[in-house]
Amino acid sequence: MLFTFTRTFHASRTVLHLRRHASTSLLSPNHSIYVSSSTNPYFNLTFEDWLFRHKSPEKPMLLLYRDDPCVVVGRNQNPWKEVNLRAAHEAGIPFIRRFSGGGTVYHDLGNTNFSIHLPRATFDRHATAQVVLRAVRSLGVDATVNDRNDICVGKDKIRLILSVTRAVLRSADGRLDIYVSGSAYKIVKDRAYHHGTMLISTRLDTLGELLRSGKDTMETRGIASVRSPVCNLQQHGAQVSHEEFVNAVVNAFREEYGVVEKVHAVDDTGGAQNIEYIRKGMAELKTWDWAFGQTPEFTYKIENTFPWGTVKAEFLSKHGVILSCVLYPPEGAEESVKSGLALMSMVLEGQRYGAADDRPRSLARDSEDLWAVWDWLRKAMDS
The missing domain is CATH 3.30.930.10 (Bira Bifunctional Protein; Domain 2)
Known part of the structure; x- marks a missing residue:
């Protein structure tokens, strides 16, 4: 009409x-x-x-x-x-x-x-x-x-x-x-x-x-x-x-x-x-x-405190894709936590910002602490 x-x-x-x-x-x-x-x-x-x-x-x-x-x-x-x-x-x-x-x-x-x-x-x-x-x-x-x-x-x-x-x-x-x-x-x-x-x-x-x-x-x-x-x-x-x-x-x-x-x-x-x-x-x-893909380059620094310590994250993204995500473990963190966060950083690299996998198979399935970090990062990107 x-x-x-x-x-x-x-x-x-x-x-x-x-x-x-x-x-x-x-x-x-x-x-x-x-x-x-x-x-x-x-x-x-x-x-x-x-x-x-x-x-x-x-x-x-x-x-x-x-x-x-x-x-x-x-x-x-x-x-x-x-x-x-x-x-x-x-x-x-x-x-x-x-x-x-x-x-x-x-x-x-x-x-x-x-x-x-x-x-x-x-x-x-x-x-x-x-x-x-x-x-x-x-x-x-x-x-x-x-x-x-x-x-x-x-x-x-x-x-x-x-x-x-x-x-x-x-x-x-x-x-x-x-x-x-x-x-x-x-x-x-x-x-x-x-x-x-x-x-x-x-x-x-x-x-x-x-x-x-x-x-x-x-x-x-x-x-x-x-x-x-x-x-x-x-x-x-x-x-x-x-x-x-x-x-x-x-x-x-x-x-x-x-x-x-x-x-x-x-x-x-x-x-x-x-x-x-x-x-x-x-x-x-x-x-x-x-x-999303037309988004200019940006950085995003965030941190969150868990019962076992504070994790800091620094994203670098361009055109809606994560170029890098550096995760800083708490002081005195165990080696398993450090290696888990390092692996998490590599998993995030190259993924679409705000559309990270639910729970990647490459991460340890039995680490509730690391899954808490992953869920926090996904929520931070998706909001």
Whole structure:
């Protein structure tokens, strides 16, 4: 099913009314404004990438969508560092590595995502932030853009709805900027895009739980997100809906770039299934090679105290594979413990991080102390 949009005019603003109808038309990268009715994050992220690769770069383009609950990490990030994988698994919420850089964000139906594509020669991050700012202001929200192209709302202009990063920073006048969500950029050859999130009524408790990994001793060469306080647009007296925000961004986009074309509605059925690039892209996002295998090199130092002493471990991993795991036995440990830990290190080398064997046959079957160490390591990697 697709959505069609009709236009009426109120106070010089275009209001889009959604009417559901069946459609068998094929998807085309030749439109200027797209609104996805699909809430499948694998489709929306792949569709965005397909548009970026196939849309003519000479003309501006806008895509708006929202997703079912998921955690989206940046192209060059470490999911073990960024995401509470155990909590996500227990909640049935997937994490997805997107095609662009930037930090980790949480998506659900209370969060609306925008993507503004422009020719590289005219791409301006401040200008695209201003488009979203005008949309927010048109909804009756007092907002400004700071010197980092972040949109601030609230009485003291300290709450941010849109941000370039999720770091907590102080602005030039000493204000504490509190980042709610994140936005990222991608530039390839003659085209570029700026995409980001707008938290409207998202589950902030779930967001906080899933983006708290607790791995302070994990050091990665990838881009690390910095935790910060968050809030929703609706927390500031604005009873804004997804549809109202979509309308506002569409109007602001049209005014900025002189676009008169109607909105093109899409979903993940029909024509989408006939495009090989989208089918393959959706499948790739779900693979281990993409989700974990793209992880930059990282080290992780941990220790645990057992009744018989403290064991320290130091992992080195790249592309999701354990390159080495050095295990340090307790002082005065017996030779059997030392040799057992040395053998354990060799067994772990070359295995996928977070997917070590349950109980390898090569380890002694009668050493409960060593099995306790093995189970601790597996749990540490799997969380």
